[in-house]
Amino acid sequence: MPWNRNEMAARAAEELEDGMYVNLGIGIPTLVANYVGDKDITLQSENGMLGMGPFPFEGEEDADLINAGKQTITELRRTSYFDSATSFGMIRGGKIAAAILGAMEVAENGDLANWMIPGKLVKGMGGAMDLVAGVGRVIVVMDHTNKHGDSKVLRECTLPLTGKGVVDRIITNLGVLDVVDGGLKIVECADGVTEEVLRAATDATIV
Amino acid sequence: MPWNRNEMAARAAEELEDGMYVNLGIGIPTLVANYVGDKDITLQSENGMLGMGPFPFEGEEDADLINAGKQTITELRRTSYFDSATSFGMIRGGKIAAAILGAMEVAENGDLANWMIPGKLVKGMGGAMDLVAGVGRVIVVMDHTNKHGDSKVLRECTLPLTGKGVVDRIITNLGVLDVVDGGLKIVECADGVTEEVLRAATDATIV
Amino acid sequence: MKKIYGSASEALDGVLREGMLIAAGGFGLCGIPELLLQAIKDAGTKDLTFASNNAGVDDFGIGILLQTRQVKKMISSYVGENAEFMRQYLSGELELEFNPQGTLAERMRAGGCGIPGFYTKTGVGTVIAEGKEHKDFGGETYILEEGIFADLSIVKAWKADETGNLIFRKTARNFNPPAAMCGRVCVAEVEEIVPLGSLDPDGIHLPGIYVHRLIQGTHEKRIEQRTVRQKETA
Amino acid sequence: MKKIYGSASEALDGVLREGMLIAAGGFGLCGIPELLLQAIKDAGTKDLTFASNNAGVDDFGIGILLQTRQVKKMISSYVGENAEFMRQYLSGELELEFNPQGTLAERMRAGGCGIPGFYTKTGVGTVIAEGKEHKDFGGETYILEEGIFADLSIVKAWKADETGNLIFRKTARNFNPPAAMCGRVCVAEVEEIVPLGSLDPDGIHLPGIYVHRLIQGTHEKRIEQRTVRQKETA
Numbered sequence: 003m004p005w006n007r008n009e010m011a012a013r014a015a016e017e018l019e020d021g022m023y024v025n026l027g028i029g030i031p032t033l034v035a036n037y038v039g040d041k042d043i044t045l046q047s048e049n050g051m052l053g054m055g056p057f058p059f060e061g062e063e064d065a066d067l068i069n070a071g072k073q074t075i076t077e078l079r080r081t082s083y084f085d086s087a088t089s090f091g092m093i094r095g096g097k098i099a100a101a102i103l104g105a106m107e108v109a110e111n112g113d114l115a116n117w118m119i120p121g122k123l124v125k126g127m128g129g130a131m132d133l134v135a136g137v138g139r140v141i142v143v144m145d146h147t148n149k150h151g152d153s154k155v156l157r158e159c160t161l162p163l164t165g166k167g168v169v170d171r172i173i174t175n176l177g178v179l180d181v182v183d184g185g186l187k188i189v190e191c192a193d194g195v196t197e198e199v200l201r202a203a204t205d206a207t208i209v
Numbered sequence: 210m211p212w213n214r215n216e217m218a219a220r221a222a223e224e225l226e227d228g229m230y231v232n233l234g235i236g237i238p239t240l241v242a243n244y245v246g247d248k249d250i251t252l253q254s255e256n257g258m259l260g261m262g263p264f265p266f267e268g269e270e271d272a273d274l275i276n277a278g279k280q281t282i283t284e285l286r287r288t289s290y291f292d293s294a295t296s297f298g299m300i301r302g303g304k305i306a307a308a309i310l311g312a313m314e315v316a317e318n319g320d321l322a323n324w325m326i327p328g329k330l331v332k333g334m335g336g337a338m339d340l341v342a343g344v345g346r347v348i349v350v351m352d353h354t355n356k357h358g359d360s361k362v363l364r365e366c367t368l369p370l371t372g373k374g375v376v377d378r379i380i381t382n383l384g385v386l387d388v389v390d391g392g393l394k395i396v397e398c399a400d401g402v403t404e405e406v407l408r409a410a411t412d413a414t415i416v
Numbered sequence: 417m418k419k420i421y422g423s424a425s426e427a428l429d430g431v432l433r434e435g436m437l438i439a440a441g442g443f444g445l446c447g448i449p450e451l452l453l454q455a456i457k458d459a460g461t462k463d464l465t466f467a468s469n470n471a472g473v474d475d476f477g478i479g480i481l482l483q484t485r486q487v488k489k490m491i492s493s494y495v496g497e498n499a500e501f502m503r504q505y506l507s508g509e510l511e512l513e514f515n516p517q518g519t520l521a522e523r524m525r526a527g528g529c530g531i532p533g534f535y536t537k538t539g540v541g542t543v544i545a546e547g548k549e550h551k552d553f554g555g556e557t558y559i560l561e562e563g564i565f566a567d568l569s570i571v572k573a574w575k576a577d578e579t580g581n582l583i584f585r586k587t588a589r590n591f592n593p594p595a596a597m598c599g600r601v602c603v604a605e606v607e608e609i610v611p612l613g614s615l616d617p618d619g620i621h622l623p624g625i626y627v628h629r630l631i632q633g634t635h636e637k638r639i640e641q642r643t644v645r646q647k648e649t650a
Numbered sequence: 651m652k653k654i655y656g657s658a659s660e661a662l663d664g665v666l667r668e669g670m671l672i673a674a675g676g677f678g679l680c681g682i683p684e685l686l687l688q689a690i691k692d693a694g695t696k697d698l699t700f701a702s703n704n705a706g707v708d709d710f711g712i713g714i715l716l717q718t719r720q721v722k723k724m725i726s727s728y729v730g731e732n733a734e735f736m737r738q739y740l741s742g743e744l745e746l747e748f749n750p751q752g753t754l755a756e757r758m759r760a761g762g763c764g765i766p767g768f769y770t771k772t773g774v775g776t777v778i779a780e781g782k783e784h785k786d787f788g789g790e791t792y793i794l795e796e797g798i799f800a801d802l803s804i805v806k807a808w809k810a811d812e813t814g815n816l817i818f819r820k821t822a823r824n825f826n827p828p829a830a831m832c833g834r835v836c837v838a839e840v841e842e843i844v845p846l847g848s849l850d851p852d853g854i855h856l857p858g859i860y861v862h863r864l865i866q867g868t869h870e871k872r873i874e875q876r877t878v879r880q881k882e883t884a
Contacts, residue, residue: 023859044813044859048517049443050590052857053813057645065446065637066574066588072444073643079847080813082854083586085593085621086443086469087525090518094536094764095831097859113541124514125496127544132518135538136764166541230625251579251625255751256677257824259623260579264879272680272871273808273822279678280877286613287579289620290820292827292855293677293703294759297752301530301770302597304625320775331748332730338778339752342771343530373775526768532787534760534768553766553796562787585852618819619853 003194004146004175012037013190014102014143014173023052025093025133027103028071030143034102044080046098048129050089053081070129090129094136101137103130105144105169107159110206112169112181114142115161127164134165146174146203153205155179155186176200185209210401211353211382219244220397221309221350221380230259232300232340234310235278237350241309251287253305255336257296260288277336297336301343308344310337312351312376314366317413319376319388321349322368334371341372353381353410360412362386362393383407392416419580419630420609424455427603427629431568432461435488439524439566439599440468440478441592444497445640447584448477449570451605451633456570457481465489467524467564467598469517469591471501476638485509491564493517497640516544519561521594526563528597528626533562569599572635573622576606577613580627581620589621596626603629653814653864654843658689661837661863665802666695669722673758673800673833674702674712675826678731679874681818682711683804685839685867690804691715699723701798701832703754703825705735710872719743725798727751731874750778753795755828760797762831762860767796803833806869807856810840811847814861815854823855830860837863 005013007030015037018024025046026034035045035056045054047069054069055076063074092098107115114134117127134140147153155172171189172179177200178189185207191200201208212220214237222244225231232253233241242252242263252261254276261276262283270281299305314322321341324334341347354360362379378396379386384407385396392414398407408415421427438456442448453472456464457480464487471490472479481487482500489511495501504510515523516538526534535558539545549560571592573582582604584592596602609632655661672690676682687706690698691714698721705724706713715721716734723745729735738744749757750772760768769792773779783794805826807816816838818826830836843866 046859047587049446050587052859053851057643059647060644063639063642063644064586065639066586068444068446068587068640072446072640074639074641075643077586077851080811080815080858081851082815082857083584083589083852084854084857085584085589086517086521086591087594090521091759091763091831092857092859094518094522094538095762096764097762123502126492126494126514127516128494129517131516131542131544132538135536135540136518163542253625254821256680257821259625260617264877266881267878270873270876270878271820272873273820275678275680275821275874279680279874281873281875282877284617284820287577287581287624288617289581289623290618290818290823291620291623292818292823293751293755293825294828297755298525298529298597299623299625301752301756301772302528303530304528330736333726333728333748334750334778335728336751338750338776339772342774343752370776522763522765529756531756531768531770532790532792533785534765536765551767556766558766583852589852616853618817618823618855619850621852 005192008033010143010173010175013178014141017100017141018043022099023097025098025101025137029104031102031104048089048093050084050086051081053078090132093132096136096138098137100139100141101133102141102143105142107154107156107161108142108169108172109156109159110185112167113159114164114169115159117164118162120162130164134168139170140168141171141173142169143173146176153203155204155206157206176203182209212399215240217350217380217382220385221348224307224348225250229306230304232305232308232344236311238309238311255296255300257291257293258288260285297339300339303343303345305344307346307348308340309348309350312349314361314363314368315349315376315379316363316366317392319374320366321371321376322366324371325369337371341375346377347375348378348380349376350380353383360410362411362413364413383410389416419627420578421629421631424451424605424631424633425458427631428452428455428459431601432456432459434461435463436567437465437467439564439569439595440466441571441590441595442468443590444470445472445477445638447572447588447590447592449572449605450635451631452570452603453478453480457484462486463488467491467566469493469520471495471498473497474500491515493520521591523561523564524594524598527565528594531563533560535559536561564598566599569596569602571596571602571604573604573606575608575610575615576604576630577610577615579612580604580624580630581615582622582627583615583619584621593622596622601628602626605631605633607635608632653861654812655863655865658685658839658865658867659692661865662686662689662693665835666690666693668695669697670801671699671701673798673803673829674700675805675824675829677703677824679706679711679872681806681822681824681826683806683839684869685865686804686837687712687714691718696720697722701725701758701800703727703751705729705732707731708734723747725749727754755825757795757798758828758832761799762828765797767794769793770795798832800833803830803836805830805836805838807838807840809842809844809849810838810864811844811849813846814838814858814864815849816856816861817849817853818855827856830856835862836860839865839867841869842866
């Protein structure tokens with residue numbers, strides 16, 4: 003049985019090690035924060051904050067305290083605030099150990115597409131291009147196939163890229179794949195998913 | 210009678226207007242602060258401070274509070290501190306209205322030499338190259354001639370440059386000269402100094 | 417040298433002109449110069465280009481200047497949540513230059529710091545890199561991005577003193593410092609002007625040298641996505 | 651993930667190696683990582699290159715590593731006040747790369763911010779520009795300067811919390827933040843480690859993400875030029 007959203011998030015949380023500074027994208031990546039357990043993880047919000055806390059209790063929302071998804075959040079005892087140039091300085095400078103992001107497409111060479119579909123409304127890349135270019139390790143978490151059942155893990159991306167050769171690891175509902183020389187390597191299959199099922203669902207070279 | 214050091218500083222202080230942010234170099238330029246009177250001038254110290262106050266009273270020196278000449282100083286109610294990258298960002302970005310600096314040589318095209326004499330001990334340019342490249346207006350205050358009686362205002366600098374075409378105005382013990390198209394223009398002679406004396410002491414084109 | 421003005425309109429008097437480039441602080445609706453934007457709407461200045469991470473929503477932030485067709489072009493990283501923006505963009509009435517968020521922030525800081533260009537890895541191999549100079553450093557390829565030199569900066573801070581020293585609050589700091597740095601003139605709106613000497617000199621986020629005009633006002637500070645959690649019951 | 655170490659020597663254990671590039675904070679003798687410099691002397695690591703605005707004085711700051719001949723090269727803007735420095739430099743024992751002070755600070759920040767190169771007007775037409783790429787922007791000529799990517803940063807702050815969030819005091823901030831940013835590993839020494847939560851999140855000068863190891867110690871904080879004024883008598 004493939005992993006559900008929470009199981010994918012829990013699997014992604016295993017990627018995180020004690021002491022890491024991490025940036026979580028919107029969607030399933032946001033859920034990863036629920037599964038870090040005892041590990042000492044500091045979350046960055048790229049609009050200018052390290053040490054992002056949980057959502058506020060009702061009535062305690064603060065208009066001056068939001069995350070990169072524009073949601074109201076809270077601070078922690080370790081929190082620091084800084085401006086956007088400093089924030090992306092630390093992203094571009096490789097100070098963030100890992101980013102866990104959603105994607106529309108990932109290619110076997112690590113290319114990532116997650117910001118625009120030509121012909122559809124274009125909202126913008128926000129901080130995604132900076133994150134994939136700068137952070138130490140880029141982990142994509144997404145469903146393995148789109149709603150038509152087509153693989154989102156591809157030989158080549160068809161959509162405009164967010165970054166070229168930037169993805170290190172892909173975690174989908176079917177399993178975990180690493181970007182290696184020559185293609186993708188299966189690291190792990192989801193519970194009850196066979197390697198054959200994973201290969202069949204993947205439109206990319208598996209080495 | 211030529212101006213003395215304090216008169217040169219007083220004349221330089223006339224260059225400053227209300228509301229200006231100003232950087233003063235070491236030597237005579239430091240004395241300019243004594244002559245700003247009621248004008249609202251904010252002094253920058255390029256090691257990371259705006260709103261530099263006077264020297265501390267004895268016993269009130271603070272090792273964490275020095276100016277760019279490494280002298281102990283004090284803060285004012287308007288003071289702000291920042292790091293060196295930010296400090297020189299504001300210098301390079303043209304936010305400092307004027308710098309008043311000493312010089313070894315100034316040429317009629319605005320070239321300035323004030324950081325090294327080949328064959329002598331080289332201490333370094335410190336922040337001088339950034340200041341002359343970045344601030345809005347560069348005013349040199351220096352003796353008109355060196356100890357051998359040779360003009361320090363020249364057709365061309367002979368010493369390694371601090372900046373090319375950067376000087377706007379020269380204030381010496383003999384008078385005030387502006388760098389203009391084609392050479393230098395006499396703005397003012399020191400009390401009792403005739404234009405002939407000033408011309409004779411100047412080894413540069415006066416237009 | 418008085419920096420304090422009586423109102424947003426007075427603070428903008430003489431600095432607005434058609435076709436100018438304005439750098440604006442704020443992220444989403446957080447920390448935006450809402451009073452100054454309203455005053456620009458009141459002034460009716462046209463053909464403006466905004467360097468701003470977002471474009472507000474339909475009825476708040478830069479969105480109010482889209483409704484009055486005062487904006488010719490946006491330099492932004494993300495312009496969702498704004499139907500009027502999309503309508504004008506798709507109909508060709510509005511120009512749009514997408515910048516990656518970090519590139520936009522750094523372009524503003526660079527402009528303010530006298531740096532006309534810098535190299536970044538962000539966007540290499542994407543549509544963002546098209547037409548830009550590529551250069552290798554240490555075996556890796558980077559693209560050249562240029563500093564933004566704005567005609568005017570408008571920013572929102574929490575507190576100021578009369579010399580324009582500013583402090584911001586929490587994530588409302590965001591693009592405000594870099595936006596303030598890159599303008600030839602910078603106008604700031606704050607929630608409170610405090611007596612000189614009451615801000616900690618070690619705690620100033622943006623020194624007054626960057627701030628030319630200053631107003632105090634009341635801010636709506638709208639929340640875009642109100643998200644809460646439930647209190648656990650014992 | 652403990653960042654706090656018991657001593658400067660322990661904090662440097664495993665990170666020192668011959669021939670490495672170290673970025674050091676401080677301006678003159680103000681805000682220098684004096685305890686870490688002493689520990690490097692004790693470790694005896696040789697052939698070091700320092701990116702540091704100054705070289706200390708003969709018996710304090712980086713000067714103590716010149717006496718032990720541990721320094722191969724300095725990247726600095728001003729190296730006066732140091733007789734031993736001059737002796738080694740003039741005899742060819744010590745390499746020296748002069749950087750304008752602002753260029754040095756920006757090169758450190760750039761390295762820390764993933765910017766391998768930037769353009770500046772500083773030094774155009776001088777010896778500093780020789781051999782560097784020149785490029786025109788808007789009709790003016792600029793030179794390309796490269797980011798500094800240090801193997802190790804050593805900095806001195808006033809206070810820290812256990813996550814490495816740092817605050818500095820007055821002009822002792824200077825080169826410390828940019829130096830901290832540009833190192834692959836950064837070790838900080840502070841006067842006091844305060845309980846988590848006691849630093850104002852809006853007042854952190856350098857977030858803990860930049861600081862990998864941390865020690866608390868007693869600092870001499872020597873004054874280079876003691877200048878005072880007389881109290882006026884009534």
